[in-house]
Amino acid sequence: MKTLTSHEIEEILRSRLPENSLLDVQHELPQPSFTLQAEALVEACTFLRDDSRTYFDFLNCLSGIDSGPESNRLGVVYHLSSIPHGHRIVLKVWTSRDGKNPIPSVAQIWRTAEWHEREAFDLVGIPFSGHPDLRRILMPDDWEGHPLRKDYENPESYHGIQIQY
Amino acid sequence: MKTPLTSGPQKVELEYADLLQRSSAYRTRLQDLQSEEMVLNMGPQHPSTHGVLRLELVTDGELVMDVVPHIGYLHRCFEKHAESLPFPQIIPYTDRLDYMASMNNNLAFVMTVEKMLGMKGKIPKRIEYIRVLVAELNRIASHLVAIGTFGLDIGAVTPFLWCFRDREHILKLMEWICGARMLYNYIWVGGLFYDLPMGFEAQCEAFVKYFKPKVAELNRLLTENSIFVQRTANIGVLPRDLAISYGCSGPVLRGSGLKMDLRRVDGYGVYPEIDFEVCIGKGEMGALGDCWDRYKVRVDEIEQSLKIISQCLEKLTKEHKRTAEFDPRGLCPPKVRPKAGEYYGRAENPKGELGFFIVADGRSDIPQRCKVRGPSFSNLQVVPAISRGVLIADLIAILGSMDFVLGEVDR
Numbered sequence: 215m216k217t218l219t220s221h222e223i224e225e226i227l228r229s230r231l232p233e234n235s236l237l238d239v240q241h242e243l244p245q246p247s248f249t250l251q252a253e254a255l256v257e258a259c260t261f262l263r264d265d266s267r268t269y270f271d272f273l274n275c276l277s278g279i280d281s282g283p284e285s286n287r288l289g290v291v292y293h294l295s296s297i298p299h300g301h302r303i304v305l306k307v308w309t310s311r312d313g314k315n316p317i318p319s320v321a322q323i324w325r326t327a328e329w330h331e332r333e334a335f336d337l338v339g340i341p342f343s344g345h346p347d348l349r350r351i352l353m354p355d356d357w358e359g360h361p362l363r364k365d366y367e368n369p370e371s372y373h374g375i376q377i378q379y
Numbered sequence: 380m381k382t383p384l385t386s387g388p389q390k391v392e393l394e395y396a397d398l399l400q401r402s403s404a405y406r407t408r409l410q411d412l413q414s415e416e417m418v419l420n421m422g423p424q425h426p427s428t429h430g431v432l433r434l435e436l437v438t439d440g441e442l443v444m445d446v447v448p449h450i451g452y453l454h455r456c457f458e459k460h461a462e463s464l465p466f467p468q469i470i471p472y473t474d475r476l477d478y479m480a481s482m483n484n485n486l487a488f489v490m491t492v493e494k495m496l497g498m499k500g501k502i503p504k505r506i507e508y509i510r511v512l513v514a515e516l517n518r519i520a521s522h523l524v525a526i527g528t529f530g531l532d533i534g535a536v537t538p539f540l541w542c543f544r545d546r547e548h549i550l551k552l553m554e555w556i557c558g559a560r561m562l563y564n565y566i567w568v569g570g571l572f573y574d575l576p577m578g579f580e581a582q583c584e585a586f587v588k589y590f591k592p593k594v595a596e597l598n599r600l601l602t603e604n605s606i607f608v609q610r611t612a613n614i615g616v617l618p619r620d621l622a623i624s625y626g627c628s629g630p631v632l633r634g635s636g637l638k639m640d641l642r643r644v645d646g647y648g649v650y651p652e653i654d655f656e657v658c659i660g661k662g663e664m665g666a667l668g669d670c671w672d673r674y675k676v677r678v679d680e681i682e683q684s685l686k687i688i689s690q691c692l693e694k695l696t697k698e699h700k701r702t703a704e705f706d707p708r709g710l711c712p713p714k715v716r717p718k719a720g721e722y723y724g725r726a727e728n729p730k731g732e733l734g735f736f737i738v739a740d741g742r743s744d745i746p747q748r749c750k751v752r753g754p755s756f757s758n759l760q761v762v763p764a765i766s767r768g769v770l771i772a773d774l775i776a777i778l779g780s781m782d783f784v785l786g787e788v789d790r
């Protein structure tokens with residue numbers, strides 16, 4: 215049981231992943247974060263979970279983020295922790311807002327990602343590829359738009375019911 | 380087997396044969412029934428779904444072949460609201476996430492914001508002890524609801540009444556502290572709404588003294604009750620690796636035998652100074668990780684919470700006494716504006732790991748993103764995986780043992 219620093223995790227990850235797939239690394243405490251290329255995400259996550267040195271067996275949280283129309287990007291943030299080792303790391307993946315470049319799903323690696331990804335799809339509108347059951351989860355199935363987008367406009371009516379704000 | 384009225388061995392044999400024939404006919408009929416699957420809706424107004432949860436059951440006779448949870452009936456747009464409110468104004472909204480344990484929600488959110496402001500470690504000890512005290516009181520109240528309704532779900536009415544009677548004492552204490560029974564808004568960024576009222580420590584001490592025998596009583600009534608054990612032991616066995624993969628936390632994960640408690644792992648607040656044990660399931664009545672184990676973890680945690688409360692009260696009456704110049708709002712910043720950045724803060728709620736992921740831009744006092752990781756959300760997700768092939772009545776037991784609150788699942 216050895217708690218690794220973010221520098222050590224970076225070294226392990228760099229030795230394993232293809233060149234240039236680690237886009238950005240922030241070592242600032244309290245929460246160091248790695249930004250990955252979307253194509254390398256599944257490989258990196260599988261490796262981080264299975265390797266005995268890192269062993270990130272617990273996906274704490276998966277959040278979808280919209281940075282707004284100006285920056286034109288959507289992000290997914292993964293908070294991982296290792297129960298036996300006790301270290302934690304943040305992974306980030308970015309995609310464009312048009313929905314043409316889906317982010318690979320990690321639901322096969324951590325089952326908890328299944329609902330979290332459905333939520334990110336529902337509220338932020340992030341497309342995931344390879345997800346077993348990508349449906350809306352919190353909003354009604356016939357809802358239009360994704361409420362947590364920065365340019366989302368509140369609907370005036372729903373099924374003919376006027377909504378007053 | 381009753382002795383037949385018409386005596387003679389031949390007659391008895393005939394009766395047996397008849398019985399066998401009839402039962403085999405019954406079995407054939409049951410098989411006919413089983414050949415057809417039926418979709419059954421459980422909820423959203425079913426009392427044992429603990430709120431507005433709809434489960435789509437694929438049943439085969441009495442067997443549950445598959446469960447598809449449909450959630451979102453209680454969606455109140457917490458994250459959307461949070462993106463338009465200053466940080467202190469979000470605290471009342473966090474009350475409504477897990478409305479059975481509002482103090483713990485307040486604490487988790489406030490700790491996250493304080494960490495972003497760089498205030499960690501600067502909070503006076505008296506405030507920290509009061510926070511832990513009220514959080515543990517609320518944990519007991521939440522577990523009492525979990526235990527009571529779990530018993531009620533599978534047919535035991537008395538424990539429910541006993542639990543709610545004792546929970547009422549806690550709610551009265553809470554009302555005395557902050558004026559509200561369930562939705563407190565008591566813990567503020569940098570401090571507290573009020574100091575403890577005069578004489579509270581003595582009343583709380585009296586409650587602990589009153590409540591300790593009641594826990595033993597509850598154990599005698601429910602924990603070792605053979606009907607209860609038969610309904611819960613070996614039902615809904617959740618293996619540890621499955622629990623970890625599904626992101627389960629709190630009593631659900633500990634019920635599967637893993638010593639994982641964020642109060643110990645992260646050691647936030649004054650928990651490192653407090654002596655308590657992390658309770659885990661041991662598989663005493665059946666397989667490790669069954670409904671009974673999850674239930675037992677909660678009962679044990681109530682006793683540990685009482686221990687924590689006693690230690691807090693001792694500190695609050697001796698070392699960190701109430702003084703005239705003590706101001707619980709003294710450190711509350713007039714404007715909460717964290718530096719640009721993001722932080723994921725977590726705390727151990729009665730239901731498990733409650734996390735807040737906050738993104739701040741540093742220019743405004745409104746978060747750019749405030750994502751909630753509710754423990755019930757992940758705990759509910761595992762239900763289909765452990766419910767395939769159980770009886771419908773056992774599914775009720777599994778749901779009760781998960782102890783989720785839909786306010787937190789749907790947010």
